[in-house]
Each structure stands twice: as C-alpha cells, then as structure tokens.
Amino acid sequence: MKKIIHLKEKLASNSRFSTKYDLGEDDKIHLLYVSPKLNATGYYRLISQALELDKTNTHKSIITNIDSNDFNNSLNDLTTVLDERLLVWADYIIFPPIFSDITYLLKAIEAFNPMIQITFNIDQNYFALNAMSYDKRKISQIELHNLENNLACADLLLVANLKFKNFLHRYINLRHPNADVVTGFIPNLISQIGYESMPKIIKNDTELFRLGLIKPTLEDLNFIKELFKKMSKELKDKIQVVCLGSSTTYELIEKLDLQNDIEFHKTVHFKTFFFKLNQLRLDSAMLLAKDTTYNKHHSSYLFLELSAFGIPTITSIYHSASNNITDGVDGLLASIEPEWIKALDLLINVKGIKEEIGSMAIKNVWKNHSFSKKQIQNISQEIFF
Structure with a gap:
C-alpha cells in the first residue's frame, strides 16, 4: 500500500506536469484511469489494475489523481480537470461509476479524440439497490438516471460479475437503443502491491x-x-x-x-x-x-x-x-x-x-x-x- 500512498501524494503535489505524467512516445496501448478513490472500489477496479498493467511490455497506465475517501459521500463525482495532453495520449479513458451528469464531457472527449475508447468500471449493480442505502447515504433516482446516461455514452463497460455483465448489457441497450456499448468482464484480483x-x-x-x-x-x-x-x-x-x-x-x-x-x-x-x-x-x-x-x-x-x-x-x-x-x-x-x-x-x-x-x-x-x-x-x- 506504500506505493499507492506515495503515488497519491505525488499526483496531488504542485509538481510539473511532466513529473507527474510520463507521456514519452512508445508503441504501447495507453490507459488513462480517472479519479479513483482510495477505497475498496477504487483500489480493486482501477488503482491496482492500472499499476499491474503498467508493469507489462504492452500497456502503459496513467492515473490522473487518487481521491481520498469521503465517508459522508461515498458516491463518485468527477473531481479533476482532464488535461488535453492526457486525452491525446490515451487509447482508453477509464472512469469509476459517476453519479453526476457528465454526458456533455464524454461527448466533448469523443469529439476531441475520436479514437479514444470511453470506459466505465462498475463495481456493483446500483440499479438493483432500490431503496437500500449505499454506505451512509441513499442513491437518488436522479443520480441513478445520471449514471445510466453516462454509461450509455460509453464504448466499454467493465464489471466483475458475469451475471451482472449480462444484466447490464441488456439494461443499457434496451433503454438506449442508439447506444453502442460493449460489456466486458475483469474479475476482482488481489495484488502484491496491497x-x-x-x-x-x-x-x-x-x-x-x-x-x-x-x-x-x-x-x-x-x-x-x-x-x-x-x-x-x-x-x-x-x-x-x-x-x-x-x-x-x-x-x-x-x-x-x-x-x-x-x-x-x-x-x-x-x-x-x-x-x-x-x-x-x-x-x-x-x-x-x-x-x-x-x-x-x-x-x-x-x-x-x-x-x-x-x-x-x-x-x-x-x-x-x-x-x-x-x-x-x-x-x-x-x-x-x-x-x-x-x-x-x-x-x-x-x-x-x-x-x-x-x-x-x-x-x-x-x-x-x-x-x-x-x-x-x-x-x-x-x-x-
């Protein structure tokens, strides 16, 4: 976990852009992970995945920033301004589930870099929660609607449960017939890093x-x-x-x-x-x-x-x-x-x-x-x- 804490501090510092992010030319596939939280979801679905894939000879990962976990609001909102240089660099941009409306941003990203694959990594079936509480707060219908619309703008949705994968594919495509979304499966995995x-x-x-x-x-x-x-x-x-x-x-x-x-x-x-x-x-x-x-x-x-x-x-x-x-x-x-x-x-x-x-x-x-x-x-x- 020391490596992750050190990275969080580095990304939060006032260091120069080139010190935080290595955009050197290579022939690797570029993965840009956006604003994961330092909680279980952020760690398993984004942070450890990014760091492990970055060790390979074929893929390079950059994490924009690592947010602290706010116990009073455990739902994700976008907390960083995405630098254009990162958007040009990335082949895939990977978000956690976002409960505020960022459809305008996703469309702008797609217009700026038509080759980028907009990806969401979803840890659980929020649409099946109904009136259940998630951590310390309720998820409102507006927030669920925002999440649904955000997912419909994506190219790729990643989940850790095969039954949920099938559900999510139907859920999004039935409600958004014009969406062109692929669902993929990456299981939760432990890492020596933790x-x-x-x-x-x-x-x-x-x-x-x-x-x-x-x-x-x-x-x-x-x-x-x-x-x-x-x-x-x-x-x-x-x-x-x-x-x-x-x-x-x-x-x-x-x-x-x-x-x-x-x-x-x-x-x-x-x-x-x-x-x-x-x-x-x-x-x-x-x-x-x-x-x-x-x-x-x-x-x-x-x-x-x-x-x-x-x-x-x-x-x-x-x-x-x-x-x-x-x-x-x-x-x-x-x-x-x-x-x-x-x-x-x-x-x-x-x-x-x-x-x-x-x-x-x-x-x-x-x-x-x-x-x-x-x-x-x-x-x-x-x-x-």
Whole structure:
C-alpha cells in the first residue's frame, strides 16, 4: 500500500506536469484511469489494475489523481480537470461509476479524440439497490438516471460479475437503443502491491474461536442473534463474535442488545484495512447474503482479503463469493440455519480442519484470483487491445 500512498501524494503535489505524467512516445496501448478513490472500489477496479498493467511490455497506465475517501459521500463525482495532453495520449479513458451528469464531457472527449475508447468500471449493480442505502447515504433516482446516461455514452463497460455483465448489457441497450456499448468482464484480483510491508499473519492465541462479521447489516445481525438462540450452549460458549463496522453498526448492535455478545472494532480507512484485518486474529468469518438480484450481481472484495490471510469463510450460497469456493476444500457454504451451525461446529471441533481449509484458501486466492501472468494476459488481450 506504500506505493499507492506515495503515488497519491505525488499526483496531488504542485509538481510539473511532466513529473507527474510520463507521456514519452512508445508503441504501447495507453490507459488513462480517472479519479479513483482510495477505497475498496477504487483500489480493486482501477488503482491496482492500472499499476499491474503498467508493469507489462504492452500497456502503459496513467492515473490522473487518487481521491481520498469521503465517508459522508461515498458516491463518485468527477473531481479533476482532464488535461488535453492526457486525452491525446490515451487509447482508453477509464472512469469509476459517476453519479453526476457528465454526458456533455464524454461527448466533448469523443469529439476531441475520436479514437479514444470511453470506459466505465462498475463495481456493483446500483440499479438493483432500490431503496437500500449505499454506505451512509441513499442513491437518488436522479443520480441513478445520471449514471445510466453516462454509461450509455460509453464504448466499454467493465464489471466483475458475469451475471451482472449480462444484466447490464441488456439494461443499457434496451433503454438506449442508439447506444453502442460493449460489456466486458475483469474479475476482482488481489495484488502484491496491497500487501507490501505487511507483517506475518497474526494467529489467535486465545481459547475462544474468533468469528468475524465485517460491516454487517441489521439483517445480518438479526440472523446472528437468531442463529445463536438455536445453537447449543456448548458450541456458543466457544465462540467470540468479532465485528468490524461503523458507528452506525454499533448503534444496530445496541438496538438488538448484542453489545455484551460482540467484540466491536471501528472500521478504518482503506489504506490501513489490511493491517486491521490481520490484527483481528480471526479464526473464520461469515459472508452472509439473501437471495436478491443485487447480491447475485455483487462482486466480493472481502472474500479475497480474508482468503489472503488464510481465514476460512462460511459463505451463503447466495453470496457472489460462493462461485469461487469448493465446499469443504477452500471454504464452507451454507444456506439454512442448521448448515451454518454445522459449519461452525466443524471448524471448531474437528482438529486441523480450520488450518487445512485456511491453507487451501491462501493457495486458491493467489493462484486463481490474483494478477497472475495468465490474468494479466487475459486483460491485455481480451479487454484492452
């Protein structure tokens, strides 16, 4: 993460244009990444992708700037003025989802450089949120309409979920028959860049089994409360639930009268999130999800992060991460309450199984869900060509 923090500072400095951006002539494909935030979406969908592709002999990436994550407004607005020299240089210009109307800007970019491929990298199906809240605020219908119109002006839309890819292609083209938009798939991938200077994995040295809940919703907490009522006292007494969340999360915990049952930790900025996750010393974590379109189209960063630390997950069959898990090998899958209890009992009471699954989770995530030579080749040859 040090490399990213240093780059953020460099791009925010008053240095000369030529110091920030290398526009030297070459025969590479040029990728211009616009205003990613230093949060999970910005990191997985733009920043790490840009830095990894920039290492290749075929592609060169430039990031215009890296925005700080504003917890009071986690939706993206365009925060930078695009320099004409960057627009001339770029073959692809890649935006995060933008919820303000920038259709005029996109048309101007296209007129200025007709060869440029306007691209949006979309992390989740915002159109399936309905009245659900996203982080600390609601997404208004006007903002969704702006996003839709922006996407309809694009040449390429990139997503991290194949079901969402099919949905988005139909959604945009049915509503905008004159749009000429291609949808592509780039999975979320972990990068060594995010784990620079990371200390060794910290193991739990207490007698209790530390079970993680990361940023749970009210629905998640209600499920845990009911699950523990149906669990044997013998099993329940072996578990310490560890929750990482916001002040709003803690209010929900108090509302459900769970403050004495849950060890609460306040969430941290993304740049220190990996360190915090390691410090929680989790034995396992639960990835809960209901059977909804939004969950089916979601792309999970958390599964990758937990797996990188060898933390075996118990994952809902409705969670998008379930597609990446071989049940009983590199994780456990569950649906109804008895299956969740059985999975916990297995990890707690069967000697060696937690360590075995955790070890396989690490191998799986670095082999199949990282910026490997194969993954970079796929992105280079099938998406940005």
